[in-house]
Amino acid sequence: MAEPPPAASSATPPLSNGVLVRRLFGLAWKYRFHCIGVLSLQVVLLSIGIAGLSFTGLGIDYIRSRVEGVPLGENVLGLVPPPDWSPLRVLGALACAILLFAVTRAFLNYFYSVSANKLVQQKIVTDLRAQVYDKLQRLSFRFFDANNTGSIITRVTGDVQAVRMFIDSVLIQSVIMLISLTVYVVYMVNLNVRLTLVCLATTPLLAVASTWFSKKMQPEYKLNRTLFERMVQALSESIQGIAVTKGFGREAEDRERFNRANRAVYEQQRGIFWRVSLFSPTIGALTRVNMLVLLGYGGWLVIHGQLPLGTGLIVFAGLLEQFSGQVNSVAWLVNSVQQSLIGARRVFEILDSPVEVESAPDAVRCGRLRGAVRFDAVSFAYTGINPVLRDIDLDVAPGQCVAILGETGAGKSVLMSLVPRFFDPTLGRVLIDGLDARDLHLDDLRRNIGLVFQESFLFSNTVAANIAFGHPDATMEQIEKAAKIAAAHDFITALPQGYDTVLGESGSGLSGGQRQRLAIARAVLLEPAILLLDDPTAAIDSETEHEIFEALDRAIAGRTTFIVAHRLSTLRRADFIIVMEHGRIVQRGTHAELMRQSGPYSRVAQLQLIDGAALQNEGRAK
Known part of the structure; x- marks a missing residue:
């Protein structure tokens, strides 16, 4: 109803990355028990993986001891095959243990995926989206006048998913990475301290490169969200204004406008993907240097009898491979951090927007x-x-x-x-x-207060539900009474299913006068003390105006009425x-x-x- 104000800038300054991260951690804390459950599963998976690798190394050492006569020696887990077991029995037991670990890990991986998805999709995303929508319902018209439809839709959909990404792909995965790297390093140190220090010498370079890349990419992701928002806005306006577009024969220009916005998103995303694709193999190359060091120095230790082949070099190589895999995911993690922070900032802008109009704590409850x-x-x-x-x-x-x-x-x-x-x-x-x-x-x-606007909005629902929108518990008798006051009963009963006829979007299929009469019925059903009519006959012809006035005369009777005319x-x-x-x-x-x-x-x-x-x-x- 309100005439549009000038676009207002945000009343609060943008949140810093530090504040955003703290608030995201606070959001995750609400789901801490679910997060702890997911992380516990990952720790169990990590332990099973290391156990399987250790048993594989033990099998290699046992075979070497039987073939070459090399002493079996000690290993980190302290496992030694019973001396009275035959070689076939020992290898069979080791194979069964490795198979059991693999099956158990596969089952727990499935359970982990289901649990993580339940936490992130069903709990966090659903709750946060509902929270954002609830806040939108309480914000004043000033907010909606200052933010276009495309921006609001993007925030409720894509940007909420970005918050999910932080908790799932950043927070949980970062903790998993930290636990995994700690376990791998501790295990490798127990195998050989000097070999561990030499193989991990390039790790500080990875931290420096990741920090630099993160700062470099943040503006790119911010621009990406802006361009995507413009594309959604172009789509929204195109759908809403399709009649104008076709009426003026501007379909080709409208397609080109959308294609320009679409191409802008594509080209900017391609630049992001190119940078991420370049960064990821760079990190991978640095981690592969570790494997070269292992083969050189670790092989020398095995040859000189200072490190077992199976439970030493082979297990160390497996751990280093896992370590490198975790470090390689830093590029993906940095990518997720930037996307999630940009999206989270836009979500929190809605949640932090002031509710300018609300009931006072001691508000007076009133009836009629x-x-x-x-x-x-x-x-x-x-x-x-x-x-x-x-x-x-x-x-x-x-x-x-x-x-x-x-x-x-x-x-x-x-x-x-x-x-x-x-x-x-x-x-x-x-x-x-x-x-x-x-x-x-x-x-x-x-x-x-009953409201009838110049162009009344009708929902994609039944005629009865549209009339009873402000009073959903109304009886059919009350709905029909309101329709008769609004001179709408006759044309409603002529519809295919009468009051149960489902209307198209915005009441498509009805004339302007019919839509206005339904809007009057919707307002009258509330039996309001005050009626506000914002130029309800401006866009209709004189014959329809006469019909509307007959309805308005009955609706106005006994009510305080303001009418723009x-x-x-x-x-x-x-x-x-x-x-x-x-x-x-x-x-x-x-x-x-x-x-x-x-x-x-x-x-x-x-x-x-x-x-x-x-x-x-x-x-x-x-």
Whole structure:
């Protein structure tokens, strides 16, 4: 209903990466027991993997001892085959143990995947998306006027997934990586300290390279989200404006506009992938140097009898391979960190947005209101500069109908928006039955107010559900009564399934007059004390206007009504009229009184009378 304000910048500065990480850790802490369960499974998997590798090394050493006569020696796990067992029995036992480890690990890997998916997808993503949507429902119109539809949709969908990525791909995987690397290093140190130090000498270079790459990529991911958002916005506007596009034959230009946005996302993502693809093998090359060192120095130790082949070199090689694999994932981890931080920042911007209009802690609960409305020295500005309303004083008694006339931008819709508290006055008060609207419970206040917009939105649901939208518990008798008041019952019963007919998006398939009558029925069903009508006949023809007025006359009866109007046929129905210019009331009175005054009202009326007379003469001439 409110006229769109200028786009507002965010009231709070962007969150730093440190603050974001702390808040993400705080979010994960809510699911700590699930996280601990997932991590415990990973520790068990890690232990089984090392055990399987150790048994493999033991088997190699045992075979070598039997073939070459080399002493079996000691190993880290302290495992020694019983001396009275035959070689076949020992190897069979080792093979069975390795197979058991493999089967157990496969089963636990499946269980780990299911548990991690349940935690991340079903718990974190679902809860966070619901939290963001709940916050959106409580934000004022100012937020939606300052943020386009594409941006909001992207944040609720893709950016929430980015938060999931942090907890799943960054937090949990980082802890798993830390545990794994610690276990691998400890095990390798127990095998041979000097060999461990030599093989891991390049690790500090990996940390430096990863830090540099992370800082380098952060702006790229931020730009990527912006470009993706523009693409979604282009798609949204294209779908919403498809009639205009086809009407002006602009399909080719519209396709090119979307393709440009789509290509911009692709080309920017390709640059990101190219950098990540270059960084990943660079890290891999550094880790492969470790394997060369192992083959050279580790082989020398085996030849000189200072390190066993199986439980020493082979196990060490397996551990180093696992270590290198974990380190190689640093590139992927850095990639995930940057994506998740950019997305998390955008999600938290919604969660941190101030709720400008809400019920006070001690708000007054009210039932049925009488409908007395008073604007007491009300001024309003969107940003604190250039007031949209200035010093409005207006008293409307219960049951009165006041019409509001004014040019575009005069402040008509904003004035009405203050009644249901879509916005709160910057200065002054709006009193309902003598109480400041800010002191009334918001839900109770709005349940006493019916709304009919210039272009009423209908949901993809049944006719009955659309009428009962504000009162979902309404009986069929109440729904039909409201439809009859709105002069909608006859055309509804003529629909294929009557009140159970499912409407298309935005009420497609219905005429403008039919949609307006359903909107009136929806407002009337609440039995509101106050009715707000924002130019409900502006976009319909004169014949349909007559039908709408019949419905409006019944709807208005006994209710305090504000109606934005420009046609004399509407203005004459009001008990009194106010004329607005530049946010001020410049005239007020009945139609007859204002016609006797020189001013904007009489000028508008005279023009309409002249146009009407001209049309009548043209009709008689034909």
